[in-house]
Amino acid sequence: MARAHNFSPGPATLPEPVLRQAAAEMLDWQGSGVGVMEMSHRGREFAQIFERTEARLRELLAVPAHFRVLFMQGGAIGENAVVPMNLIARRPARRADHVITGTWSKKTSREGERYGQVHVAASNEATRHTTLPAPSSWQLSADASYVHLCSNETIGGVEVHELPDLRALGSEAPLVIDASSHLASRPIAWDRVGLVYAGAQKNIGPAGLTLVFVRDDLLGHALPVCPSAFDYATVASNGSMFNTPPTWAIYIAGLVFEWIAQQGGIAAIEQRNVEKAALLYAAIDGSEGFYVNRVAHDCRSRMNVPFFLREDSLTPAFLDAARERGLLQLKGHKSVGGLRASLYNAMPLAGVQSLVGCMQEFAAHHG
Ligand code: PMP
Numbered sequence: 001m002a003r004a005h006n007f008s009p010g011p012a013t014l015p016e017p018v019l020r021q022a023a024a025e026m027l028d029w030q031g032s033g034v035g036v037m038e039m040s041h042r043g044r045e046f047a048q049i050f051e052r053t054e055a056r057l058r059e060l061l062a063v064p065a066h067f068r069v070l071f072m073q074g075g076a077i078g079e080n081a082v083v084p085m086n087l088i089a090r091r092p093a094r095r096a097d098h099v100i101t102g103t104w105s106k107k108t109s110r111e112g113e114r115y116g117q118v119h120v121a122a123s124n125e126a127t128r129h130t131t132l133p134a135p136s137s138w139q140l141s142a143d144a145s146y147v148h149l150c151s152n153e154t155i156g157g158v159e160v161h162e163l164p165d166l167r168a169l170g171s172e173a174p175l176v177i178d179a180s181s182h183l184a185s186r187p188i189a190w191d192r193v194g195l196v197y198a199g200a201q202k203n204i205g206p207a208g209l210t211l212v213f214v215r216d217d218l219l220g221h222a223l224p225v226c227p228s229a230f231d232y233a234t235v236a237s238n239g240s241m242f243n244t245p246p247t248w249a250i251y252i253a254g255l256v257f258e259w260i261a262q263q264g265g266i267a268a269i270e271q272r273n274v275e276k277a278a279l280l281y282a283a284i285d286g287s288e289g290f291y292v293n294r295v296a297h298d299c300r301s302r303m304n305v306p307f308f309l310r311e312d313s314l315t316p317a318f319l320d321a322a323r324e325r326g327l328l329q330l331k332g333h334k335s336v337g338g339l340r341a342s343l344y345n346a347m348p349l350a351g352v353q354s355l356v357g358c359m360q361e362f363a364a365h366h367g
Contacts, residue, residue, distance in 0.1 A: 004328045005348075005350075007347070007351075008329035009202070009340060010180075011202075011206065014346050015259045021255055036049065037247065053253055056257035056258060060261060067190065067214065068232075070211070071246070075207070075210055076178055080112065081114070083112075083146070084111075084115035084116055088115050090146070094117060095119055096145055097171075112148070119141050121147065127296075131158070136169070138169060147175050150178040150180075151178065152301055157301040166192070175192060175194055180198040182202075185345055186302075193213075195214045203344050205250075205256050206246075208248075219236055220233045260345065280341060280356060284359075293305065304343075307340070319339075329342075
């Protein structure tokens with residue numbers, strides 16, 4: 001069986017060694033006589049898996065001791081409600097500053113309106129989400145409970161390459177980051193964030209697991225209506241076992257973290273991601289307009305590359321040609337059309353080289 005190169009935005013491709021190990025251990029995890037999916041989350045075996053997974057994650061991302069790592073459920077859209085339910089009451093104004101950088105952050109701000117006041121501090125809507133507003137231009141509130149930023153917009157393909165220092169901008173509010181589509185692809189500047197959340201189904205593992213990194217001092221502000229299972233303080237004080245966590249997804253995430261460590265850790269993975277993205281952008285920019293990416297160069301995403309054919313009517317033919325070479329899931333998001341290649345950690349350089357080869361051949365044939 002030949003595995004395809006899967007450019008899906010998520011759920012997305014996973015490292016082949018991880019899938020092979022999971023398959024080998026499916027019926028019997030390391031002599032325990034049962035598979036991981038069938039184990040009690042409170043048993044000795046799963047406790048071992050869980051502890052190792054959290055330790056590896058902390059080590060890889062250099063998570064400081066004053067941040068809790070929570071293994072939750074509900075996805076990033078769930079977090080769009082869970083974050084305000086936990087943080088909006090930190091300050092009496094119950095206001096959150098939102099920076100709009102694309103489709104996902106817009107959705108986040110709309111959900112936030114259900115729990116408090118949303119103040120749009122900056123937006124890239126005027127450029128149709130192809131630029132990033134400079135932090136110095138953000139209109140931050142004096143009394144915000146937090147500032148929300150999506151640091152990689154999966155649909156528009158813009159990425160924040162350096163997190164802002166809110167204190168230098170005159171705000172004491174914690175920065176909350178939706179890092180769903182680039183977590184573990186690069187280091188995190190922990191001194192600049194208060195909370196980071198991500199759905200797992202891009203760089204981390206299967207859908208169903210949501211990771212939340214939260215600074216200690218942000219615990220304990222949940223609204224009374226916040227479900228106990230989503231109250232960060234409750235989840236933290238129960239070691240993510242207040243309710244049954246997504247055990248299978250946590251196990252796979254642990255294998256993915258081991259794989260990242262074997263690749264040389266986050267710095268090495270980041271270097272590979274830089275190379276893969278550079279290769280694809282160079283092919284687009286060097287195509288004399290046959291392919292176009294509209295995002296400003298300084299905020300182009302390494303993870304999600306949306307692009308278009310000058311002749312849009314050729315898009316279905318391109319997708320057919322790609323499929324024939326085993327290059328899958330390259331169709332653009334339905335709201336923007338065109339094409340999109342997601343280059344998460346598990347996409348090998350060979351996959352990008354094959355895509356670039358396909359693009360050049362297609363352009364030579366149809367250009
Ligand atoms: N935020 C970002 C940046 C995303 O890419 C996605 C999913 N594509 C979401 C939020 C929504 O995630 P979920 O479907 O896990 O709720």
